[in-house]
Amino acid sequence: MQLWQQLMGSPDTHTLEAIIFHTACIFTGLLFICSIIFNYLIGLYTLSILLVPAVFSVGFVYYLSKFKYRLNLAVTIFCVLGNLLFIAFFLKNSGINGPGLVVYLLFFFLVISIVPKNQRFGWMAVNIIVAISLILFQYRYPELVPVNYEDNLSRHLDFSYVYFFTLIIIYFILTSIITSYNRERLLAEKRAEQLEIANQSKNKLFSILAHDLRSPLNSIQSFLEISMEVEIEEEEKRSINSSLLKETKYTGQMLINLLSWSKTQMEGASVKMLVLNLEWALETTLLLQTSLAEEKGLILNNKLQQNMYVIADNDMLELIVRNLLNNAIKFTPPGGQLTISSEVHGKECWIKIQDTGIGIDKVDFDHIFSLNSQSTYGTNQEKGVGLGLVLCKEFIELQEGRIWVESTLNVGTTFFISLQISSQNDLFALHLN
Structure with missing residues (x-):
């Protein structure tokens, strides 16, 4: 679990979108590596060679986001290269007679999971235009998109393989999104609780300042005003002084506690x-x-x-x-x-x-x-x-x-x-x- 978090990125250092992007990059890279081996075994040698630079490209955008914190640039490169790779994949892997459109649909799912909200419609339009253009191209020039499978078994194996990996990637991406969402929701709830506690603390402080600190000051002010206007007997003066001294002592302790506590809340305590x-x-x-x-x-x-x-x-x-x-x-x-x-x-x-x-x-x-x-x-x-x-x-x-x-x-x-x-x-x- 700790290794997985290190690969995906910590919520303390990376955004939710970045963590999802890293997940997409890792599983896309694994898909490409397995595809190189699988396509080679079923005789699709050209396609295997084509996927080698794709693996390095995925590794590069992962590095760019995970370690250089350039998520937006990494996502843009991922989307552009992904579309170019799909075009080559479609033309070299039997067009609509191969699993290309399924792979492209998976690619769009990855794109829609990581791009900013204001870019989603644009990339969907690109996806539709590219897919329709390639289908029309194959319809108009079928000889330029030949079926490359050696036999019917190879075709079935290729479709089964693509379905299996598509299912795995969708599962892990959705799991990552749900997990990250729940974590963000819990953090938001925790922040709301902390805010509520802070509001209660603020109200408590205002209550103290409004009553408990004002009360002794009013007592001292009243005593001084009376002593200036009325002659107070010595015994009564000593009694009042004793009472005011006691109240002042507790007010002083109250202020020390109030200032100490306020400092820990605002600056944190230095131990x-x-x-x-x-x-x-x-x-x-x-x-x-x-x-x-x-x-x-x-x-x-x-x-x-x-x-x-x-x-x-x-x-x-x-x-x-x-x-x-x-x-x-x-x-x-x-x-x-x-x-x-x-x-x-x-x-x-x-x-x-x-x-x-x-x-x-x-x-x-x-x-x-x-x-x-x-x-x-x-x-x-x-x-x-x-x-x-x-x-x-x-x-x-x-x-x-x-x-x-x-x-x-x-x-x-x-x-x-x-x-x-x-x-x-x-x-x-x-x-x-």
């Missing part, structure tokens, strides 16, 4: 896989998250194993852990606990982020990592937009890792991410650097 000491790589992130947890009255336990080396992208790993910890803080009521730990499972390192929060309903598991998930408020009315877990899934898969979740309502949630553990060779290369 830099390195050997990382897990504890060192997450040190800064855990310090910041510990501070956020303490503000809400939560305890963050760090149980990451020492000297655990994984292969990952440092920035992506930090963003993933930061989002998962933010989620844990968001959905865990004051007085709860969060734990980040690591375990070795074969060649994988599992990083577990566990909380004692409100949990996730099992019906939400299927879309929790997609844009179809609905944003929800945390235990202190913290706002999110549902992009964090989408980013986590995309970024962990870019690092050839996995992410999954286990949860029980009103008990807690545990998110797992798996990364490849670094081998001794990787560690040796790290120390050399």
Whole structure:
């Protein structure tokens, strides 16, 4: 199957018309080669010699299209030479008493399969004019188109041979057209699905920009306007400042996720896989998250194993852990606990982020990592937009890792991410650097 695709051309590098043309060239070349041998065996020596340059001509137009990407030129040469060859074939192989018209009909089928739509009527007119002219020529000058068969058996064998090859070529050409059509149809359906997803993503972004990013700005603007007109007591001002600071922090995280996700959608993510000491790589992130947890009255336990080396992208790993910890803080009521730990499972390192929060309903598991998930408020009315877990899934898969979740309502949630553990060779290369 792979060899066949190499001969026909890949859909990534050649058009549907080019693939059909290559199929036609290969089977036409095989037909000519077999015909040289067959015609020689039944005594049609002149016809065998005539087909030798035809084989080279077919090989040339195949090369021109397959390797030089000159499909239009190759098709034009194929059509012109095919008509000239048929005229010689008709005159040298008994005219209407031979299989010439059947071969010409097959040639027209090949032509109509590969020429541009605006040329089909023109080549059909050429086919009709050539066929009728040759028939009239033989009718007017029958002595110039003699029957070349040695006996009736040779004639029957020649017709049987042409019928067999005509059937084979039509079958493979039609199969190639149907297969290519189905492949194009599936690609079109896939593109339509991707477009629908892109439209959903666009709507999601507009929704975020229209509401979630505008809301904190309106709060800040209102506070500033009131503070300029009305004297606010110090205690009330501190309360408002605390509320605005909290809202600004979550808005900042929201913006980071939004910008990171938008970049991956528009430019594609650039992954830099390195050997990382897990504890060192997450040190800064855990310090910041510990501070956020303490503000809400939560305890963050760090149980990451020492000297655990994984292969990952440092920035992506930090963003993933930061989002998962933010989620844990968001959905865990004051007085709860969060734990980040690591375990070795074969060649994988599992990083577990566990909380004692409100949990996730099992019906939400299927879309929790997609844009179809609905944003929800945390235990202190913290706002999110549902992009964090989408980013986590995309970024962990870019690092050839996995992410999954286990949860029980009103008990807690545990998110797992798996990364490849670094081998001794990787560690040796790290120390050399």
